[in-house]
Amino acid sequence: xxxxxxxxxxxxxxxxxxxxxxxxxxxxxxxxxxxxxxxxxxxxxxxxxxxxxxxxxxxxxxxxxxxxxxxxxxxxxxxxxxxxxxxxxxxxxxxxxxxxxxxxxxxxxxxxxxxxxxxxxxxxxxxxxxxxxxxxxxxxxxxxxxxxxxxxxxxxxxxxxxxxxxxxxxxxxxxxxxxxxxxxxxxxxxxxxxxxxxxxxxxxxxxxxxxxxxxxxxxxxxxxxxxxxxxxxxxxxxxxxxxxxxxxxxxxxxxxxxxxxxxxxxxxxxxxxxxxxxxxxxxxxxxxxxxxxxxxxxxxxxxxxxxxxxxxxxxxxxxxxxxxxxxxxxxxxxxxxxxxxxxxxxxxxxxxxxxxxxxxxxxxxxxxxxxxxxxxxxxxxxxxxxxxxxxxxxxxxxxxxxxxxxxxxxxxxxxxxxxxxxxxxxxxxxxxxxxxxxxxxxxxxxxxxxxxxxxxxxxxxxxxxxxxxxxxxxxxxxxxxxxxxxxxxxxxxxxxxxxxxxxxxxxxxxxxxxxxxxxxxxxxxxxxxxxxxxx
Numbered sequence: 454x455x456x457x458x459x460x461x462x463x464x465x466x467x468x469x470x471x472x473x474x475x476x477x478x479x480x481x482x483x484x485x486x487x488x489x490x491x492x493x494x495x496x497x498x499x500x501x502x503x504x505x506x507x508x509x510x511x512x513x514x515x516x517x518x519x520x521x522x523x524x525x526x527x528x529x530x531x532x533x534x535x536x537x538x539x540x541x542x543x544x545x546x547x548x549x550x551x552x553x554x555x556x557x558x559x560x561x562x563x564x565x566x567x568x569x570x571x572x573x574x575x576x577x578x579x580x581x582x583x584x585x586x587x588x589x590x591x592x593x594x595x596x597x598x599x600x601x602x603x604x605x606x607x608x609x610x611x612x613x614x615x616x617x618x619x620x621x622x623x624x625x626x627x628x629x630x631x632x633x634x635x636x637x638x639x640x641x642x643x644x645x646x647x648x649x650x651x652x653x654x655x656x657x658x659x660x661x662x663x664x665x666x667x668x669x670x671x672x673x674x675x676x677x678x679x680x681x682x683x684x685x686x687x688x689x690x691x692x693x694x695x696x697x698x699x700x701x702x703x704x705x706x707x708x709x710x711x712x713x714x715x716x717x718x719x720x721x722x723x724x725x726x727x728x729x730x731x732x733x734x735x736x737x738x739x740x741x742x743x744x745x746x747x748x749x750x751x752x753x754x755x756x757x758x759x760x761x762x763x764x765x766x767x768x769x770x771x772x773x774x775x776x777x778x779x780x781x782x783x784x785x786x787x788x789x790x791x792x793x794x795x796x797x798x799x800x801x802x803x804x805x806x807x808x809x810x811x812x813x814x815x816x817x818x819x820x821x822x823x824x825x826x827x828x829x830x831x832x833x834x835x836x837x838x839x840x841x842x843x844x845x846x847x848x849x850x851x852x853x854x855x856x857x858x859x860x861x862x863x864x865x866x867x868x869x870x871x872x873x874x875x876x877x878x879x880x881x882x883x884x885x886x887x888x889x890x891x892x893x894x895x896x897x898x899x900x901x902x903x904x905x906x907x908x909x910x911x912x913x914x915x916x917x918x919x920x921x922x923x924x925x926x927x928x929x930x931x932x933x934x935x936x937x938x939x940x941x942x943x944x945x946x947x948x949x950x951x952x953x954x955x956x957x958x959x960x961x962x963x964x965x966x967x968x969x970x971x972x973x974x975x976x977x978x979x980x981x982x983x984x985x986x987x988x
Contacts, residue, residue, distance in 0.1 A: 488966075488986040489675040494688045494697040496839075497655065497681035499869065503637035504623040505580035508905065510888065510959075510976065513620035514701070517977050518660060518677065520623030521644040523551060523570065523616045530974045532613055536565060536624050536644065536667075537601075546608035546929070551601040558665040559626045560648040561641060565667075567595035572627035574603070574616070581905050583622060585897050586615035586926075610934065611893040611926045618890055619977045646672040646982045657681060672982045673969070683839040683868065692717050692962050698986060699967065701978075703960040704841050705763035711962070720972035721765060722959040723777055725895045726888035727910065728766075730834075730850070730952040733881050734912065737823045738808065738830060745949035747802035750788055750795040751857050753849040754954050761845035768955040773896075773942050775956065779931050780892045782939045787946060799857050803830075808858075816858035831860035835874075836884040838865040842957070843884045850884075876908050885909060886957060890975030896922050896938060900945070911950040918944055 498512035507516050523537040534540075537551040557565040571593050578587040591606040605612060616622050629642035640649055646668070647660035660677040680697070682688055689707040691697035693716045708719040730752060732739040739745055753760075758768050767775040770789035774781045788795070800810075807821030808830050816830040834850060836843035847863040854861050861882075866874075875883060887906060889895035898904045901922055902914035918941050925937035945953075959976040970984040 486988040487673070488988055489673075491674050491677045491699060491967075491981065491984075491986055492680070492697045493677060493699045494680045494682050494691050495699075495701055496683050498658075501637060502640055502649070502652075504621050504625070505576060505582060507620065508582050510702075514978055515658065515660075515679070516621075516623065517619035517645070517979055518647045518981065519640065519643045519645045519649055520620065520625070521557075521646075522619060522622045522624060523574075524613055525617055525619065525979065526973060526975065526977075528971050528973075528980070532617060535617075536570065540613075547605050549603045549605075549612075550596075551603070553599045553601060554667055555599055557644070557667040559629070559642040559644055560663045560665055561626075561629070562665050563626065563628070563642065564598075565624060565626075565644060566598050567601045568598075569627050570601050570624060571595050572630075573623060573625045574601075576625070577622050580621070583615055583618060585901060585903060585905065586611060586618075586894065589927075607927055608929065609927055610929050611891070611897075614891050614893060618894070619975065619979055647677060655681060668982075673985045674981065677981070685839070685841060689962065692964065695964065698964040699962065701959060701961040703962040705765040705960050708765075708960045708962050709763050715965070717962050718965050718967070719963065720961045720970070722888075722961065722972040722976040723974050724888040724890070724956075724959060724976045725774070725778065725892040725974070726886065726956040727773065727895070727899065727951075727953055728846075728886040728955050728957055729884075729910065730954070731875060731880070731883045731885045731910070731912065732949075732951055733878055734950065735878065737818075737821060738806075738832075739881065741806045741822060742948060743802045743806040744808070745952065747799040747806070747857070748854065748859065749949050749952045750790070750799040750802075751853050751859075752952055752954055753846065753853045754788065757846045757849055757954060760849065761842045762957060765960060766955060766957040769953045771942070771946050773945065773953055774892050774935075774938060778892050780935045780938055782935045784939055784942050785946060796856055803857065810858045814855075814858060815860045829860065830858065831862070832881045833862045833864050834882045834884065835864040835866035835871065835880050837868040837871045839868040840884075843886075846954075847884050872909055878912075885951075888957070888959060888976050890977075892938070893926050893934075896941060897926065900941065911945075913948075913950040915944065915948075 496511040498515045500507045500509040500512040502516050521536050524532050525535040527533045536557050538554045539552045541550045553567055574593055577583045578590055589605050589609045592604040594602050596602050624644045626642040630636050646663055646666050648663045650661045651659040658679040662672050662675045685704050688700040692700050693711055711717040712719050734740050754768050770786040772784055807819055808816040809819045811817040818824040818828040819826055834847050836847045851861040851863055898906050899910040901919045921937050921941050925934040928934050966987045968985050971980045
């Protein structure tokens, strides 16, 4: 299954009157009788349903179904209208004028007004999720009940993409949110195709079709039920036996096996992202760049893709943006060298850093900065206990670093507290990964000083990188942006603040009876709006 190319330009900077009902007219509406309830088994939205803070993938997959955004993406990842039926960009690229759909209503029947939009976007601009990409917004005002004007401080190629961040750039009812301090515990008066009927922590949730949804005829599915589960084996079995109609993210090996057996269909969401080894660079051994480079030569790359991810997703030997993106520019493939050369180079780097091979096959410090002589190079490497590929990859790391004289002990870690403890700097080295709607969001959120997940990914602050990313996101020239990101990648290649080995595409498994659904580059399940389920 080939991933679609990601659109990063202002694909709809001129006024557009395209309706989603029209844009999805070619989507299959099923054959024969249709079921109206879709059963999903997936992880609980543990970061809640507040778009300002619900930044985990599990939460986003629910919030995106109960809240609409001003703009959205189509099947080819082009920007299309949503709550905004059209928009215009001024000649100086500093002012957007949005026309709000007069027929758009919240699920309680109240009209979605320009004031609601202003309230929502201002709130998003102060949120952890979108503070960085919306920082370019200078002013936003309701010109009339159906018109919103947004003024930027400087041109931004990615501003509309930020407004299309499903689950994060949600359009909210100002009245409902301000009237109830606990609104986001069980949000009502929501703007999306479904509304929340029930949420039982650690158990299940139920969504019902929004009776007042503006896009007539959608959604086709009247009910979506979630059973919360992080047991990927049990989830795959439920899908195989027909107990469930959809699950994500699947272990790729399970998805490939079950599709070959004819039990399921699966989709790859070709999302920008990173798979990596995080490092505590504040103290030895990883405070030394030579040590980071040495380990980077030896970590599993192609072999981890084939063994742990069943060939699903890209591999990195130096690049952080991959070939399916228009922002891709091939750079130095520093780590794509034969195994014997990698081991020799890595060994020389550790010798230089003062880590010499000990008699028992584990390196020991001999003049290494900040470490008593005789200290063994041994590290615990935690991984999320609910992520089978992470376990596989970490066990491969243990074997890959053994010839170098680095002793790795894989540690299964409670997924509920894993990233909280990453942020608290509790780990010397750890397995991590993340996906993003666009490469622009990926770089801004992961590598800038104030990025929303920088403290989980790069764990650094580099002002030169901040400036390069800002320039890349301001220019309207895709080729120029790609070259600027190439410079960022070169800095990261030299500094190795984390060790990237590639990315993973979200794997969504579904019943063969699900029709009209398609994967998106942002890993969103918004296409369920157009889907049907045959009996």
